Amino acid sequence: MIYWALAILVLGMILTVVEILVPGFGFFGISAIIAFLVSWGITILFVPYGIFVVFVEAVIIIGAIFALIEYLKRRNLKGTIILDEHLNEDVKEDYRNLVGCEGTAKTSLKPFGKAEFNNVTVDVCGDSFIEKDCKVKAVRYSDSKLYVVKI
16 A cells, blocks of 8 residues: 555656646646645555655655746746746836827727837727727726826
């Protein structure tokens, strides 16, 4: 029974690594947690001082996960595995400066789409459906969105 607990524990560690490396909705992570719980349950029932063994396993696993994440950060995998994007403050300022400007809808606004102001294409929100190539005017900037109306 001890070997089953060890095999299930190793399976849980493999599933944890897969969860970190493969984008998804958490199937591998949930499966890893279930594998850890089953392994720890078997360990507590069939191993002398099983609770102590489970505690040591948990500390080692948590440390290994953090070490793996740090290793991946240092391997310059940011953007592929680790999200590392920040909103550029200059972009927000450009949107504020466009309030009152007139432009052209580059896509249909349903209500979101793209419009061009002063040869710059930006994401906008229309007050209603606005067809492509219609003239629009930026009326306000709020909640990081530029709102436009049809002229």
